[in-house]
Amino acid sequence: MATFKEWVEGARPRTLPLSISPVIAGSAVALAAGAFHPWRALLALVVGVAMQLGVNFSNDYSDGVRGTDAHRVGPQRLVGSGAASPRAVKTAAFACFGVGCLAGLALVILSGLWWIIAVGVAIVAAAWFYTGGKHPYGYMGLGEVSVLIFFGFVAAAGTVVVQTGFGPAWHWPAVLMVSLAQGAGACAVLVVNNLRDIPSDTAAGKRTLSVRLGDARSRVLFIALTVASLGASIWTALLVTPWMLLCLAMVPFLYLADAPVLRRASGMGLIRSIKLVGLGQLAGAIGLFAGALVALLI
Numbered sequence: 001m002a003t004f005k006e007w008v009e010g011a012r013p014r015t016l017p018l019s020i021s022p023v024i025a026g027s028a029v030a031l032a033a034g035a036f037h038p039w040r041a042l043l044a045l046v047v048g049v050a051m052q053l054g055v056n057f058s059n060d061y062s063d064g065v066r067g068t069d070a071h072r073v074g075p076q077r078l079v080g081s082g083a084a085s086p087r088a089v090k091t092a093a094f095a096c097f098g099v100g101c102l103a104g105l106a107l108v109i110l111s112g113l114w115w116i117i118a119v120g121v122a123i124v125a126a127a128w129f130y131t132g133g134k135h136p137y138g139y140m141g142l143g144e145v146s147v148l149i150f151f152g153f154v155a156a157a158g159t160v161v162v163q164t165g166f167g168p169a170w171h172w173p174a175v176l177m178v179s180l181a182q183g184a185g186a187c188a189v190l191v192v193n194n195l196r197d198i199p200s201d202t203a204a205g206k207r208t209l210s211v212r213l214g215d216a217r218s219r220v221l222f223i224a225l226t227v228a229s230l231g232a233s234i235w236t237a238l239l240v241t242p243w244m245l246l247c248l249a250m251v252p253f254l255y256l257a258d259a260p261v262l263r264r265a266s267g268m269g270l271i272r273s274i275k276l277v278g279l280g281q282l283a284g285a286i287g288l289f290a291g292a293l294v295a296l297l298i
Contacts, residue, residue, distance in 0.1 A: 007078070007092075012056045017278035018151055018189060019052035020045065021285035022182040025236075026159025028288035029174050031296060032240045035164040043107045044159045047120075050100030055127035057093035059138075061086055062131035067204065097124050111162045119154060126150055141209040143194070144187045152183015174239045178288070181232035185281040188225035189274055191218055192261065196270040219261050226254045226277065233284045237291065244291035253280030 027041045057078075064079020065086050078084035104120045126146050130138040137146065156179040194201065194210035195218045201211050210218040230250060237244030257276035260269055 003083075007084070014275045014278060015056065015189065016049060016052060017282040018186045019048035019155070021185070021278075021281040022151060022155035022179075023048050023159045024282070024285035024289050025178045025182055025233075026156040026175075027163065028244065028285070028292040029160050029171065029178055029236070029240065030163040031289065032174075032244075032292040033164055033171060034296075037110075037163045040107060040110055040162050041159065043103045043110070044162060046103035047100045047107065048155055050096045050103065051123055051127060054093050054096035054100060054124075055130060057089050057096060058128050059131045061089040061093060062136065064089070066131075093128075097127065100124075107162050111165070113162065113165070116158070116162070119158065123150060123154065138208065139206045141207055141212045143190055144209050147186045147190050148183040151186035152181075153179040155179075156182045171240070174236055177232045177236040177239060181229050181236060181284070182281065184225045184232060185229035185277060185284075188222055188229065188257075189277045191222045191225060192257075192270055192273045192277065195219065195222065195261075196267060196274075215266075219264070222261050222273075223258055226258055226280075229281065229284070230254060233288065236288065241291060241295040243295045244288045246287035246291040246294075247284040249287040250280040250284030253277070253283055 023041060023045045026044070027036060030036045030041075060077040060079055064077060078089050079086050101120055101124070104116065108114055108116050126149075129136060130143060130146060137143070157175050160175050160178075191210060194208040195215065197206075197208070198210055198215060198218070201208050209221075213221065233247040233250065234245065237247055253276050257273040257280060260273050265273075
């Protein structure tokens with residue numbers, strides 16, 4: 001039976017900033033528009049974290065039963081290492097999805113936007129079929145597309161929508177840029193994760209985008225995504241208020257994340273970059289929110 005520590009590691013907490021930062025960044029835009037609702041933002045945060053945990057456990061389950069994690073580089077997963085049974089990990093995944101759906105339903109009731117239920121169904125489906133089902137799209141190199149959509153536009157723009165609606169407070173250029181910033185950062189994490197796993201994924205028949213692109217082009221893509229995340233965050237600030245340039249707090253994290261990739265580090269040498277990009281996204285999102293708050297107060 002897996003220990004508490006193994007379950008925590010299986011939840012992959014280093015990826016949680018990717019579900020937290022879009023909510024903070026989206027709330028920054030809502031705050032600047034004078035439409036910030038703390039309880040709705042908190043519920044959006046619960047949705048994001050619960051769904052992130054759910055997709056982590058579902059990936060653990062699906063990759064484990066397929067044998068993809070048999071020769072995994074980096075932290076071991078619950079099913080692949082034998083620390084927990086597939087059934088237990090699958091149950092944990094759907095328990096997390098359930099919590100996320102309940103928080104999402106509360107958001108629907110508070111905002112009156114009933115069409116969000118369809119978005120919630122799409123989130124759960126995308127999370128499960130990333131590595132689950134007979135034809136997982138993550139094995140076909142489409143993971144980055146899904147991450148850009150759900151960690152970027154759905155998470156960040158969705159956070160703005162449940163607080164501002166589509167009324168006068170809706171500032172679509174800023175929402176577009178903040179969503180792009182979050183989506184690009186999340187894609188960067190997936191790219192460097194898959195870059196690390198190219199040898200094992202190739203052997204397992206998992207045709208991720210990094211497997212298709214190869215080592216060198218995957219590194220170029222990773223750098224481009226971190227630059228895009230920074231650029232879109234800066235653009236968001238210029239569209240809303242210069243105080244949001246506090247998002248530049250993300251720069252040191254992204255620089256440190258890029259360095260091992262540029263040095264052609266591999267395997268375990270890339271794990272630190274995964275964590276640093278996530279922290280960079282979080283620092284940038286907090287900077288955006290802090291900037292919006294300063295602008296509001298002065």
